[in-house]
Amino acid sequence: MKITLDLSRLVEEGKLTASEAERLKGLAKHDTGSLGINILIGFGVVAVAAGVGALVPTAMTAIMIGAALFAVGLMLILQRAEAWDLLAQICLVIGALTLAGGVLVIDNGSLRAAIAITFGLAAASVIARSSLLAALAVISLAGCFGARTGYMHAMYSLSIQEPAVTIVVFSALALATYLISQRVSADYERIALIAARTSVFLVNFGFWIGSLWGDRLRLVRAIAANDAAIQTGGAKTASAVVIPSYVFGIGWALALVAVGVWGAKANRRWVVNIAAVFGAIHFYTQWFEKLGANAATVLLGGLMMLAIAIALWMFNRRAAARADRPAAG
Numbered sequence: 297m298k299i300t301l302d303l304s305r306l307v308e309e310g311k312l313t314a315s316e317a318e319r320l321k322g323l324a325k326h327d328t329g330s331l332g333i334n335i336l337i338g339f340g341v342v343a344v345a346a347g348v349g350a351l352v353p354t355a356m357t358a359i360m361i362g363a364a365l366f367a368v369g370l371m372l373i374l375q376r377a378e379a380w381d382l383l384a385q386i387c388l389v390i391g392a393l394t395l396a397g398g399v400l401v402i403d404n405g406s407l408r409a410a411i412a413i414t415f416g417l418a419a420a421s422v423i424a425r426s427s428l429l430a431a432l433a434v435i436s437l438a439g440c441f442g443a444r445t446g447y448m449h450a451m452y453s454l455s456i457q458e459p460a461v462t463i464v465v466f467s468a469l470a471l472a473t474y475l476i477s478q479r480v481s482a483d484y485e486r487i488a489l490i491a492a493r494t495s496v497f498l499v500n501f502g503f504w505i506g507s508l509w510g511d512r513l514r515l516v517r518a519i520a521a522n523d524a525a526i527q528t529g530g531a532k533t534a535s536a537v538v539i540p541s542y543v544f545g546i547g548w549a550l551a552l553v554a555v556g557v558w559g560a561k562a563n564r565r566w567v568v569n570i571a572a573v574f575g576a577i578h579f580y581t582q583w584f585e586k587l588g589a590n591a592a593t594v595l596l597g598g599l600m601m602l603a604i605a606i607a608l609w610m611f612n613r614r615a616a617a618r619a620d621r622p623a624a625g
Contacts, residue, residue: 303317303320303321304317355398355399355401355402356398356402357398358394358395358397358398358401359394359395359398359399359402361391361394362390362391362392362393362394362395362396362397362398363391363395364391365387365388365390365391365394366387366388366391366392366395366420367391368384368387368391369383369384369385369386369387369388369389369391369424370384370388370420370423370424372384372387373385373388373424373425373426374423374424385426385428388420388424388426388428388429389428389429389432392417392420392429392432393432396413396416396417396436399412399413400413407440410436410439410440411440413436414433414436414437414439414440415433417429417430417432417433417436418430418433421433421487421491422484422487425483425484425486425487426487427486427487427489427490428490430487430488430490430491430494431490431491431494433491434466434469434491434494434495434498435494435498437465437469438456438462438466438498441457441458441461441462441465441515442455442456442457442458442515443455443456443457443462443498443501454501454504454505455505456501456502456504456505456506457514457515458502458511458513458514458515459502459503459505459506459509459510459511459539459544460502460506460511460513460516460539461513461515461516462498462499462501462502463499463502463503463506466495466496466498466499466502467495467499469491469492469495470492470493470495470496470499471492473488473489473491473492473495474488474489474492476488477489477492493566493570496567496570497570500548500570500574500577503544503547503548503551503574503578504548504574504577504578504581506539506541506543506544506548507541507542507544507545507548507578507581507582508541508581508585509541510538510539510540510541510543510544511538511539511544512538513538513539517538545578545582548574548578549575549578552571552574552575552578553571555567555571556568556571556572556575559571560611565611565612568608568611569608569612572604572608575604576601576604579600579601579604580601
């Protein structure tokens with residue numbers, strides 16, 4: 297477990313002696329030195345991998361480099377070498393992404409390859425006890441349903457092809473991984489919680505996209521009609537939206553309120569904060585979609601957001617005070 301301490305303040309308050317503070321500083325210097333070495337080696341690893349990939353730009357080269365980096369990272373983690381933990385994580389992530397990219401290219405971005413990558417990342421996250429790989433596995437699963445991001449000059453984009461399916465699937469996954477986190481050891485609890493939190497983000501993204509464009513339920517209709525043309529953009533996709541945008545808008549608002557209330561009662565600060573953040577995103581999205589952007593709407597929107605921010609700050613302050621209060625008895 298890693299914690300952050302203000303040694304100067306603790307010494308001033310009499311909670312630490314000067315000698316104890318110096319001893320902790322000495323330990324921190326050792327960790328800082330190891331961190332610097334890890335970062336330098338990590339940059340070197342990435343540079344070598346990128347150079348080899350540029351010299352031999354094939355999918356098989358990416359697979360070989362990715363597999364080698366992933367194996368090195370996994371070996372370091374399994375050896376419990378804490379001094380090399382950062383390097384291990386760098387190798388794991390770069391290796392996993394490079395390997396996954398090579399597999400997708402070789403199989404022409406097929407659903408079969410995406411599913412295989414998802415299961416591979418999930419299994420690796422458990423073996424390596426890596427919460428980052430768990431998050432990548434959840435994101436890879438979203439890609440199986442058509443989720444993607446994009447970038448053009450000075451513009452980023454987010455695409456959720458199946459908002460309703462995304463909401464249902466990742467709500468179930470968030471609940472399942474949260475329940476699992478309460479029944480496993482500390483290492484696996486962290487992995488399950490990260491998977492649950494990543495799923496919560498994707499649920500909110502599904503609501504966000506749905507609240508703007510609704511949902512034609514292409515995947516559901518394609519499965520029901522056994523017609524691949526619906527999924528691939530054939531003529532049948534021109535039919536009207538099945539679930540209108542206002543259903544997602546209202547459902548998202550109700551879900552955020554319910555989750556926020558539960559988080560407050562269960563003292564889950566992360567849940568309350570994320571509900572507040574996406575509540576703000578929802579509010580601003582609908583506010584400007586319906587009222588447009590002008591001086592009056594910006595002013596009123598800003599005032600309302602300040603009120604929400606103050607309420608959230610007060611909640612976090614009270615929660616922190618409860619956490620610092622010594623237990624009775």
